[in-house]
Amino acid sequence: MKEGKKKVLITGAAGFLGSHLCDKFIAEGYKVVGMDNLITGDLKNISHLFKLEDFEFYHHDVTKFVHVPGRVDYIMHFASPASPIDYLKIPIQTLKVGSLGTHNLLGLAKQKEARILIASTSEVYGDPLVHPQSEDYYGNVNTIGPRGVYDEAKRFQESLTMAYHRFHGLETRIARIFNTYGPRMRLNDGRVIPAFMGQALRGEDLTVFGDGSQTRSFCYVDDQIEGLYRLLLSDYSLPVNIGNPDEISILDFAEEMVGLTGSEQKIIYKELPKDDPLQRQPDISLAKEILGWEPQVDRKVGMKKTFEYFKGLTEEELYNSEHKDFSKHNRL
Ligand code: UDP
Numbered sequence: 001m002k003e004g005k006k007k008v009l010i011t012g013a014a015g016f017l018g019s020h021l022c023d024k025f026i027a028e029g030y031k032v033v034g035m036d037n038l039i040t041g042d043l044k045n046i047s048h049l050f051k052l053e054d055f056e057f058y059h060h061d062v063t064k065f066v067h068v069p070g071r072v073d074y075i076m077h078f079a080s081p082a083s084p085i086d087y088l089k090i091p092i093q094t095l096k097v098g099s100l101g102t103h104n105l106l107g108l109a110k111q112k113e114a115r116i117l118i119a120s121t122s123e124v125y126g127d128p129l130v131h132p133q134s135e136d137y138y139g140n141v142n143t144i145g146p147r148g149v150y151d152e153a154k155r156f157q158e159s160l161t162m163a164y165h166r167f168h169g170l171e172t173r174i175a176r177i178f179n180t181y182g183p184r185m186r187l188n189d190g191r192v193i194p195a196f197m198g199q200a201l202r203g204e205d206l207t208v209f210g211d212g213s214q215t216r217s218f219c220y221v222d223d224q225i226e227g228l229y230r231l232l233l234s235d236y237s238l239p240v241n242i243g244n245p246d247e248i249s250i251l252d253f254a255e256e257m258v259g260l261t262g263s264e265q266k267i268i269y270k271e272l273p274k275d276d277p278l279q280r281q282p283d284i285s286l287a288k289e290i291l292g293w294e295p296q297v298d299r300k301v302g303m304k305k306t307f308e309y310f311k312g313l314t315e316e317e318l319y320n321s322e323h324k325d326f327s328k329h330n331r332l
Contacts (some may be wrong), residue, residue, distance in 0.1 A: 014041030085190030098153025177241025182221030210272030212251025
């Protein structure tokens, strides 16, 4: 047994989920090494941790060889663009971080004899023909469509992880993460919750894509982080859905948002993006059974907390509404 505090490497540490994971592991008494290439992440999300002795940050792209000196007990691999607009803009990096990045981290886990948890996604189910989605559903993904760069990278990531588990006996965990929201989402990442909240704060109309009949099931970040933490510490190595089954259509959600923000916005309709899944709801029976976990935060409560966060952004952040410029990262 190694003595002293356990050390966890968190990739994508400056991103939405990564930064909340850093907070969680620090609070649980771990040493945390955060790693991020800062393409989609923002140091602002972890700046409060820099003064801590138990926190270190490496500005590094995990698609390149990953070196961490000393012991590593756990790895949480959360580096990846995560919004459809991001992976349309940086498709090749999206494929690389899910494939080459995962390979590097599995290699590191093997060398350090660390346990690794991989952030997979509900997108492995694609536009699902089975509803709700349980872990034994193989999915319905368009490999060559615009979302394929994310979906297939994540599917490959799961295959590679299981191969390391079976062939090398590596301790692996796979979380299939469903739509999650909360403070530190990037305002202009294009996802529906920051999009609607930004629009509400700027007094703009809410943009519903398609007729809004497509559904999603939104999980508050604190619930998600607790589920991920329990999964890491469990002894279960097959994929587990982590999300909130509280399903709603995007149109109903837009109407709810008008009530929440108290602004008098109209709903306007825009074209539905290609391959946008028509329905999504996690079956979380497995997580309930093996982790004793289920979401606790009601959508209205979580949305209120999230809206408070967005209200705290500066005018510049709010009105600099262009999607982040990735052009300098598009040289491979
Ligand atoms: N959406 C929308 N208006 C927006 C942004 C997104 O109606 O301004 C829709 C989108 O088409 C999808 C759903 O909201 O059906 C959730 O989209 P998001 O990008 O948040 O995540 P996804 O679950 O599609 O990865």
